[in-house]
Amino acid sequence: MEQRRINDFSVYPIGLGCMGLSAFYGPPTERAEAVKLLHNAIERGVNHFDTAEMYGMGANEKLLGEAFADRRDKVRIATKFGPKFLFDESGKPAGTTIDGTPENMRRAVENSLAYLQTDIIDLYYLHRVDPEVPIEETVGAMGELVREGKVRALGLSEASPETIRRAHATHPISAVQSEYSIFSRDIEAGVLPALDEIGATLVAYSPLGRGLLTGALTRDNKPGGEGEYRQAAMQPRFADGAYEANLALVEEVGAVAANHDAAPGQIALAWVLGRGKNIVAIPGTTKLRNLDSNLGAADIALTADEIARLEALADRVQGARYNESGMAAVNR
Numbered sequence: 651m652e653q654r655r656i657n658d659f660s661v662y663p664i665g666l667g668c669m670g671l672s673a674f675y676g677p678p679t680e681r682a683e684a685v686k687l688l689h690n691a692i693e694r695g696v697n698h699f700d701t702a703e704m705y706g707m708g709a710n711e712k713l714l715g716e717a718f719a720d721r722r723d724k725v726r727i728a729t730k731f732g733p734k735f736l737f738d739e740s741g742k743p744a745g746t747t748i749d750g751t752p753e754n755m756r757r758a759v760e761n762s763l764a765y766l767q768t769d770i771i772d773l774y775y776l777h778r779v780d781p782e783v784p785i786e787e788t789v790g791a792m793g794e795l796v797r798e799g800k801v802r803a804l805g806l807s808e809a810s811p812e813t814i815r816r817a818h819a820t821h822p823i824s825a826v827q828s829e830y831s832i833f834s835r836d837i838e839a840g841v842l843p844a845l846d847e848i849g850a851t852l853v854a855y856s857p858l859g860r861g862l863l864t865g866a867l868t869r870d871n872k873p874g875g876e877g878e879y880r881q882a883a884m885q886p887r888f889a890d891g892a893y894e895a896n897l898a899l900v901e902e903v904g905a906v907a908a909n910h911d912a913a914p915g916q917i918a919l920a921w922v923l924g925r926g927k928n929i930v931a932i933p934g935t936t937k938l939r940n941l942d943s944n945l946g947a948a949d950i951a952l953t954a955d956e957i958a959r960l961e962a963l964a965d966r967v968q969g970a971r972y973n974e975s976g977m978a979a980v981n982r
Contacts, residue, residue: 750780
């Protein structure tokens with residue numbers, strides 16, 4: 651598949667979301683194995699890697715810094731700031747907050763540059779919009795980083811159409827990152843038209859529905875355990891009842907996959923990429939075989955009938971994509 655554009659650089663349409671290597675999907679991947687996966691991704695043509703300050707409290711950025719130190723010219727690195735972990739008096743995690751102030755941005759970007767072992771970040775996002783700080787103030791400060799040569803391009807994550815337009819009027823916004831998949835299509839009504847309007851790229855995260863759309867999860871193989879956030883309290887689609895109902899919908903994806911001798915996850919990625927030339931995807935994985943499978947999606951072309959069949963599924967999905975507090979932090 652042809653390269654697609656983010657700002658003034660090209661990326662392969664299927665990048666790599668790196669979060670799961672360090673956090674939220676169970677124990678962190680053993681470091682040597684994680685570095686090996688990242689190097690193999692480059693060898694297979696992947697050049698867009700996505701991380702964030704909050705992924706392991708800097709651990710994920712440090713991992714990428716180590717892996718890419720001797721091959722920085724082969725990759726485009728995106729990272730994000732905004733959410734901050736809170737701790738109680740004993741030092742234990744006590745939730746998160748969002749800080750979009752210029753002061754927090756300065757602190758975060760200097761840490762990110764050091765952790766990533768680079769002097770410039772290719773794409774720098776506001777990870778979540780801070781409702782207490784005008785977007786013009788946050789993005790105006792982020793624009794200073796571009797002028798200083800510390801950042802190449804700016805992005806927002808999970809922002810509303812109005813916020814996207816206001817931000818772009820302050821400084822050009824090159825990309826917006828939002829969850830987008832066969833199961834999550836809420837951005838189509840407002841966000842996608844706003845991106846077309848300003849000429850920005852959608853970076854689709856969780857295009858595989860946090861694993862639901864891969865076909866690998868089953869009633870007997872349900873995510874859980876320490877460090878795993880795909881549980882009912884955080885992810886209602888994984889709650890008892892909703893989980894089983896959503897797995898039944900994946901059988902429809904599997905039926906389409908059978909037409910192409912493909913995996914369900916490949917069909918899910920092909921659907922996302924087929925929605926527009928200004929869309930790229932960043933599925934995450936910790937396994938090389940899954941990476942290879944994901945990349946195979948670039949060669950799949952869906953028919954109009956198959957697309958219609960897949961698009962009928964979103965209205966039948968049970969459970970929101972985040973819990974109540976998580977949903978309150980999106981589309982701001």
